[in-house]
Amino acid sequence: MIETTAAGGAASTTQAVGGPVAAHQVDMTAALGRSSLPNPITTASGCAGYGRDLAKFFGLDEIGAITTKTIMPYPRSGRATPRMAETPSGMLNSIGLQGSGIDAFVAHELPWLAQRGARTIVSIAGERVEEFAESAARLTGVPGVVGIEVNISCPNVADRGLVFACNPATSYDVIRAVREVADPALPVYAKLSPDVTSIVEIARACVEAGADGLSMINTLLGMEIDTTRLRPALAGVTGGLSGPAIRPVAVRCVYQVYAAMRAGVMPEVPILGMGGIRSGLDALQFLLAGASAVSVGTVIFNDPGAPVRILEELRDALATRGFWRLADAVGAAHR
């Protein structure tokens, strides 16, 4: 029988692509090139910390992977407060990559995650190319790590003119340096910014540099002004816009890059889609646009159990539409 849920929508109005499928029959394996995850849900970097606090709400091994908050090679205080401003269907953040550095992370956080069976994608960043490589090298052979996400697109860095992902050449340099030193067994994902003229051009540079996959998108650079204080609302003046407000931008980016791959403009690599996912149907949009897996981010602030909820909603939505395998939905909007 065809199972329907609120998340899956009304079966009578949905174009099924195959025969009737029960939700439990859907193969949710997310194929990611040489690797795979048991299901396509990860947490978006910066929205799950290092997993400890979210583990109070669901089992970290229930979702495909935990993507950590971005880690630098050294301790970093992050920006002054206020660091947050609520916006319509979203928020601005100006955290500034606060963290204790890669050594503390490898010593204290990764073993804890591994003990809980979490599959961890580690987000790394640096101010210089060598710093990205330094963090990547420290992850070689560490149990529980299933990938490296290279954050070349954080808007909350000191000199925003140096956001690596705004330039194909600098994007290439960072990804090349990381791929050269990273554990060959670990896929490297380049995290792209939407704040560029041609995201396809940046994506192609990253893949040509050796990226095994692409994460898209990071937050959009935004700003809010406090009309009582007559000053910028954030201490950092500008911040990264996230939440459902940016979802159409993110879906567009995934669609454009996947289309470029299909057209032979650039090599085909898996895409981790993210940006404003709040429900299973939101996640499905990213799959249909070309993502092989999805990251759940700001919605966690609203609903700490969202990753597992969205996983079940997506499973139901795929079943309702007659998909036996999640992989069959990837890029379906292009066909």
Added chain:
Amino acid sequence: MANPLQVAAEVVSLQPAGAYHHLVLRAPGVAERVEPGHFVAVAIGGRDSATLLRRAFSIHRADEAAGTVEVVFAEHGKGTRELARVRPGDRLDVVAPLGTPFPVPSGPATALLVAGGYGSAPMFALAERILDQGGRVGFILGAATADRLYGVDQALALTPDVVVTTDDGSAGTRGLVTGPLAEAIAATGAQAVYSCGPMAMLRAVTEIATAHGARSWTAVEESMACGVGVCMTCVLPVVGNDGVSRFVRSCVDGPCFDGTKVRWSDVGTIPADVEGAAAMGVR
């Protein structure tokens, strides 16, 4: 931090309380986990609400037998305005209890409880705990105006030692809660001063308490996006037991802090000696 639950809480009642609202929620499993100083994070609107961030409120009281938790809130913006329109029987998505509560003396102790406005909400359950331990309590409750005081009657039901201040003199003594504090510490021999209210007040209370030999426990107010420890928006500079200052999260490492550990004058800045400041170019 307590092990929080995410529950669909039923609105039992919403009543005006002076300038504030008093909300009672039936939240299965939550009440028995609540300690004084814990807070709740309430989702605004339904699943598709454009108001994405939860609103955090100190828990006023928790009734284990009734399965209820109570909060007192003011209408500040669109989120609290919407919350003020709920009706009995409505469901609210609640995450609670959250945060690190006030430490309660393990034996008889004398404490002063100092609060501004509805910052007094968590203080009455705390006072009852201290009294249960055989201790003594006194209150200093202040507000801008008489209608913005909260809980004077509840304080008087627990102790005759209640001092009221208002900025405009419309109730009690004209002035701030810090005005009578030093004398009250001396008069009661208080070993601990607990405070909840605006940051400037917490700083001043800590300075006076410390100068007069009392411990200072404060519940801070910082805007937070998640309330559960993952977003890093609600940080403030706090000195650790190892003497190192760090930006720590007020949602899980607080909101209740030893007031002497918080670097009040540096809130909103990056002190050069806070861990990781050098990476931000701060020297």
